[in-house]
Amino acid sequence: MTRKPIAKNADARTAWWEGLPAGIREQVDGYVLQDSLLAAVRVLVDVGFVRDGVGVGTAQLIVGDRYAHYGDRVAREPDSPLDPESLALRADGVVGRVVAIEAIWDGDTVHDWFVVLLAVAEDPDAEHVLATIPWGAAERHLGEGADRGARHPSAVVAERAGEALAARLRVPFHFASPDTPDDEAPRWRA
Structure with missing residues (x-):
C-alpha cells in the first residue's frame, strides 16, 4: 500500500493529525496555544517518527497548520515597541x-x-x-x-x-x- 507523503500534502497532514489520539492532539494544541513551537514539534516526532516517518520537517508543517488554525488565539510574546x-x-x-x-x-x-x-x-x-x-x-x-x-x-x-x-x-x-x-x-x- 502506497501512502501519500504527509509533508507535501495538506490533506494527508490533516488526516494524520485527525488519526492521533485526542490526548496527543490536546497536548500539541496546548503547546501551540502557549507558543511553544519546539515542544509541540517534539511531541509529534516522538509519536510519529517510528510508525509513520514523521520527522522534524513534517512535524513543523503540522504544527504550523495548528498555528494557522488558532491564529490570534496563540499567546505570543508581545512585540517590542518600535515607535x-x-x-x-x-x-x-x-x-x-x-x-x-x-x-x-x-x-x-x-x-x-x-x-x-x-x-x-x-x-x-x-x-x-x-x-x-x-x-x-x-x-x-x-x-x-x-x-x-x-x-x-x-x-x-x-x-x-x-x-x-x-x-x-x-x-x-x-x-x-x-x-x-x-x-x-x-x-x-x-
Whole structure:
C-alpha cells in the first residue's frame, strides 16, 4: 500500500493529525496555544517518527497548520515597541552616553532570522537591546501588503526605526548587512 507523503500534502497532514489520539492532539494544541513551537514539534516526532516517518520537517508543517488554525488565539510574546517615542525612552535609560544605534542579525530555532536594535554606549563600553524584531512582528508593524521589495521585513523595519532613532539622538546608525541575514557581519566601532 502506497501512502501519500504527509509533508507535501495538506490533506494527508490533516488526516494524520485527525488519526492521533485526542490526548496527543490536546497536548500539541496546548503547546501551540502557549507558543511553544519546539515542544509541540517534539511531541509529534516522538509519536510519529517510528510508525509513520514523521520527522522534524513534517512535524513543523503540522504544527504550523495548528498555528494557522488558532491564529490570534496563540499567546505570543508581545512585540517590542518600535515607535520613535518608545525607542527614545528606552535609549534614555541606557547608562552612559549613547554613541550609535546599531542593527544586527541573530537567529534561533523558533524565529529563524531576526534583527536586534541596539544602543551602543561609550562609557561604560556596552550595548543595550532596544528592540527585537522577528519576521512576524515586522510584518505586523509594516502592515499587510507593505512594499518591502525582496528584503526581509525585519531588516526593513529595523532600518527605518534605527535611522529615525539615530537622527533623533544625533548619532550614527549602523547596519552592516541590511539585505542579507548575516550574524557575522562587521560591527560598529567608534
